[in-house]
Amino acid sequence: MAEERKHTTVSIPLPLHRKIKARIEGTGFTSVSDYVTYVLREVLASLEEEEKEEVFSEEEEEKVKERLRALGYLD
Amino acid sequence: MKISEQSTYIIKISVIQWSFMNGNVVYIVSGLPRSGTSLMMKMLEEGGVAPLTDNIREADVDNPKGYYEFERVKKLPEDTGWLPEAKGKVVKVLAELIKHLPDDHQYKIIFMMRDIDEIISSQKKMMINRGEDPEAVPESEMRELLRTYLKNLKIFVKNHPKMDACYISYNDLMREPELSIEEINEFFNGSLDEGKMRDAVDHKLYRNRY
Numbered sequence: 001m002a003e004e005r006k007h008t009t010v011s012i013p014l015p016l017h018r019k020i021k022a023r024i025e026g027t028g029f030t031s032v033s034d035y036v037t038y039v040l041r042e043v044l045a046s047l048e049e050e051e052k053e054e055v056f057s058e059e060e061e062e063k064v065k066e067r068l069r070a071l072g073y074l075d
Numbered sequence: 076m077k078i079s080e081q082s083t084y085i086i087k088i089s090v091i092q093w094s095f096m097n098g099n100v101v102y103i104v105s106g107l108p109r110s111g112t113s114l115m116m117k118m119l120e121e122g123g124v125a126p127l128t129d130n131i132r133e134a135d136v137d138n139p140k141g142y143y144e145f146e147r148v149k150k151l152p153e154d155t156g157w158l159p160e161a162k163g164k165v166v167k168v169l170a171e172l173i174k175h176l177p178d179d180h181q182y183k184i185i186f187m188m189r190d191i192d193e194i195i196s197s198q199k200k201m202m203i204n205r206g207e208d209p210e211a212v213p214e215s216e217m218r219e220l221l222r223t224y225l226k227n228l229k230i231f232v233k234n235h236p237k238m239d240a241c242y243i244s245y246n247d248l249m250r251e252p253e254l255s256i257e258e259i260n261e262f263f264n265g266s267l268d269e270g271k272m273r274d275a276v277d278h279k280l281y282r283n284r285y
Contacts, residue, residue: 051230051233053226053230054223060220063216063217064220064221064224066212070208071109071202071205071207072132072205073149074169074171
């Protein structure tokens with residue numbers, strides 16, 4: 001059975017590739033691909049975190065509404 | 076984005092595009108008070124979209140160019156009878172009230188964002204002018220409340236099947252109006268007069284407003 005493919009190719013502009021190559025010199029990253037994978041995982045995790053609704057109690061909501069009433073934007 | 080989410084997104088965009096082509100869309104300008112919603116209403120009016128207003132709330136020291144409000148909006152969710160009249164026009168709906176817009180229309184929303192500290196500072200000034208106590212909730216607490224409030228509202232809009240939003244930073248608009256105007260025009264399928272919109276941006280007003 002053929003081994004399942006675990007990686008694919010993504011194109012990035014050459015100047016960006018050069019920039020990343022220079023940046024990872026002397027760090028623990030052994031290739032541009034490793035660095036790009038790391039950065040993308042971080043970005044996605046951060047986006048997923050941003051998309052989670054935060055708890056907003058009724059009391060907190062009322063404070064915002066009271067502010068809007070005081071400004072004349074809500075009856 | 077998961078496949079199912081992608082499909083939902085594509086269907087949502089297709090329905091909104093179809094509605095747009097059939098003049099079935101209600102354009103909304105939304106945001107927190109003092110985030111530039113009145114300015115955006117004026118810009119869109121200049122750009123060629125008729126505003127739905129009643130001019131009941133008159134211009135004052137806090138909004139010298141007018142509020143562009145439509146009082147019946149404040150009666151949401153009880154009063155939705157004005158919505159057919161709003162088709163093809165732009166109406167200002169406060170952030171709090173977009174949650175109450177009924178599902179039987181399509182909405183394209185320009186949502187104004189602005190540096191939270193500037194919003195608070197400007198609201199404070201306005202509350203003083205109105206004889207209200209701006210310190211009723213401490214500033215640091217209000218900053219956090221508004222931050223969370225906006226974040227949750229953006230998630231609500233994103234997940235709403237009938238809403239499509241374009242987030243415009245008031246600060247970016249003041250810095251580089253052309254870029255924001257281009258983005259807004261794209262959101263309106265290129266139907267706006269960008270030059271007239273640019274002329275509606277008043278930097279003097281920005282400097283004086285907080």
